[in-house]
Amino acid sequence: MAFFAPDIGIDLGTSNTMVYVRGRGIVISEPSVVAADATRRNVVRAVGDEAVYLRGRATSSINVVSPIKAGAIVDFDMTEVLIRYFIRKAIGVSHVFKPKVVIAVPCTLDAVGRKAMEEAAHVAGAKKVYLVDKPFAAAIGSGLPVYEPVGSMVVDIGGGTTDVALVSLGGLVVAQSIQVGGSKMDEAIKSYIQRESDLKIALNTAESVKIDLGSALKPTDSRKVHIRGRDAQSQSARDIEFTGVECYEALREPCAAILAAIKWVLERTPPELAADIMRSGIHLTGGAAQLTALDRYIAAELGIPVLLAKEPTDCAILGLGYLVENIQLIAGIGRSNEAQ
Numbered sequence: 001m002a003f004f005a006p007d008i009g010i011d012l013g014t015s016n017t018m019v020y021v022r023g024r025g026i027v028i029s030e031p032s033v034v035a036a037d038a039t040r041r042n043v044v045r046a047v048g049d050e051a052v053y054l055r056g057r058a059t060s061s062i063n064v065v066s067p068i069k070a071g072a073i074v075d076f077d078m079t080e081v082l083i084r085y086f087i088r089k090a091i092g093v094s095h096v097f098k099p100k101v102v103i104a105v106p107c108t109l110d111a112v113g114r115k116a117m118e119e120a121a122h123v124a125g126a127k128k129v130y131l132v133d134k135p136f137a138a139a140i141g142s143g144l145p146v147y148e149p150v151g152s153m154v155v156d157i158g159g160g161t162t163d164v165a166l167v168s169l170g171g172l173v174v175a176q177s178i179q180v181g182g183s184k185m186d187e188a189i190k191s192y193i194q195r196e197s198d199l200k201i202a203l204n205t206a207e208s209v210k211i212d213l214g215s216a217l218k219p220t221d222s223r224k225v226h227i228r229g230r231d232a233q234s235q236s237a238r239d240i241e242f243t244g245v246e247c248y249e250a251l252r253e254p255c256a257a258i259l260a261a262i263k264w265v266l267e268r269t270p271p272e273l274a275a276d277i278m279r280s281g282i283h284l285t286g287g288a289a290q291l292t293a294l295d296r297y298i299a300a301e302l303g304i305p306v307l308l309a310k311e312p313t314d315c316a317i318l319g320l321g322y323l324v325e326n327i328q329l330i331a332g333i334g335r336s337n338e339a340q
Contacts, residue, residue: 004095004097011137020318028086072117073120083125098127105133135175138285142154144283146168150273153266154284155284162178162258186206192249197242213242216248217296282306
């Protein structure tokens with residue numbers, strides 16, 4: 001039996017959760033989903049990959065829920081179940097002393113939301129909890145010089161939120177978080193198809209369309225996909241043809257919202273650091289940052305170089321991993337709370 005549990009980093013996202021264990025690296029990447037009994041919520045049927053499989057297949061006796069929305073807790077009990085599951089799966093239960101846990105949270109999460117996240121992690125089995133702003137973790141994970149006296153701008157576009165931050169000297173100088181991300185893009189495609197074609201489709205279908213056709217700039221080719229859904233009037237199955245141009249139109253609003261958040265931060269950036277941004281550019285991280293031509297769209301609108309991180313989906317968890325491996329660095333950037 002190991003005496004001390006290894007320190008853990010958790011990127012608890014709206015859509016997906018990743019876990020980093022000290023000395024081992026990234027060990028888990030699973031959906032942030034819990035399936036529980038509809039009448040007895042303490043009876044958990046599945047978590048993560050298995051819970052996603054039950055979505056749309058389970059009977060009315062099972063509720064499949066996503067307890068994290070826009071980086072904040074909307075269901076405390078299920079969030080505690082989620083964190084407990086990931087901790088146990090990552091390091092097991094045979095430790096005398098509980099682990100220290102570092103969790104990434106949206107940069108504008110309020111005090112109540114932060115307290116709820118800390119409490120959920122404590123109840124789930126953490127001895128000490130550190131909360132780190134997600135764009136700061138993403139900046140570390142993408143290799144930016146966050147501890148140097150230069151300005152670096154990171155835009156982390158996740159499933160539920162987009163965090164935009166100017167980082168310098170080990171902290172956030174200016175930051176903004178909006179509830180727009182990959183999920184909002186999926187919803188935009190779903191709503192567009194229902195509005196224009198009177199066809200209802202599932203969100204996972206919309207996500208597939210986004211991956212296949214999605215673009216922040218108007219496409220010049222004639223790519224198209226066939227989509228099968230349910231007619232909103234007759235309720236019968238029906239197919240439609242959906243083009244890349246239509247997908248671009250559907251995604252214009254969420255892309256514009258991300259651009260507006262970046263402008264908001266740039267307008268409040270000190271002149272000395274603005275020069276650093278013009279020279280080093282804006283760095284995109286997060287899974288939804290991989291939307292085709294999003295980097296070129298932002299660069300064209302702002303006249304600033306925009307670079308997509310090498311492994312955008314892993315930047316935040318790799319940044320947390322760096323802090324887990326060097327836990328002494330957290331004192332100045334994160335908030336900690338020890339279980340009594």
